[in-house]
Amino acid sequence: SAESIQKSLYFHNLFMLIFLFFLETHGITFRIQISVKELLDTDVLLKLLFHLPVNYPSTLPDISVSSDQLTRAQCVDVKDKLLEQAKKHLSEPMVHDLILWIQQHLKYIIKQSATVCHEKTTLSKGTSTGDDTWMLLLHLDHMRAKAKYVKTVEKWTSDLRLTGRLMFMGKIILILLQGDRSNIKEYLILQKTSKVDVDSSGKKCKEKMISVLCETKVQAQQKRFQTFEVKEYSTLDELQKEFENSGLTALFLEFVPPLLK
Known part of the structure; x- marks a missing residue:
């Protein structure tokens, strides 16, 4: 009609x-x-x-x-x-x-x-010294299924030939990645669209509490990581030294202390 x-x-x-x-x-x-x-x-x-x-x-x-x-x-x-x-x-x-x-x-x-x-x-086993190496710093709010989450992140970084650190310090969870920019973007898509964690009821869910703190080209004075490692730190000073040893003091001071407020 x-x-x-x-x-x-x-x-x-x-x-x-x-x-x-x-x-x-x-x-x-x-x-x-x-x-x-x-x-x-x-x-x-x-x-x-x-x-x-x-x-x-x-x-x-x-x-x-x-x-x-x-x-x-x-x-x-x-x-x-x-x-x-x-x-x-x-x-x-x-x-x-x-x-x-x-x-x-x-x-x-x-x-x-x-x-x-x-x-x-x-x-990929050699030292990355090219000018096209990029760096990404992510902040995660929490990990309920920690073991599975960590294993997934390790697989993604291995498949995409990314290096860096997954860092735990108290309630702070940071992912620092280095590698080809297109692979870093691919990682971000995986992180945001895959069911990598579980919700409060135990059901698989996508990562909704993630913040991109920084995405930039690696500078000449900054260290190129050779592997991806999962590390835990007892104090903020230990975490800061990790950044300092990699020539990333400014990155730490700008983005990490505000997470404690």
Whole structure:
């Protein structure tokens, strides 16, 4: 009837207004699952997460890639290739083109990833002295399922070739990471979208109480961590010495003492 059509149009227009408002103020995040055939005679289910920022497509989207059939390193390689392809479509809608492109090229990326895997592993064991090393300092409010949480963080940092510290001092929990900037962004996406902890009732939940204290390029006078370690400190002085020994005194003084207030 005319009345039902009018109601449908009303709700459609209302939905579009809400959608456009959200897009203009927060950007939008959505997941897509695609199945890619003829890769080692198996189907690969790719789970793609796109975050379109407010000024998309003038700004590249953030992309996360996961798959039960691929390793984390292979997923990172797929994500890097997608971002390279996205740069060719800057300032024009690109998500559909990126999906078509990865369906056609996934098997070649995986083959290439396998041939350079050993080389990347060897390089990651050396000292990182490049100018593109980035650093991220995170503050976590709590960990209810501490053992599982720590194990997950260790796996993510290993898969993404990140180094640094997971630091406990009283109620303060800090994660200090160093590595390639794209891998650090990938870590942040995992941290915010994965069910890494449990709530008060014991159910798995996403991390909602996380703060990004600092994200910056590592300076020449600052130490490059060679490994990722989980460490506990008895006093604030011990924690401060950890930062001082890494040339990060200013970082400590700016961000850590305010957490005690």
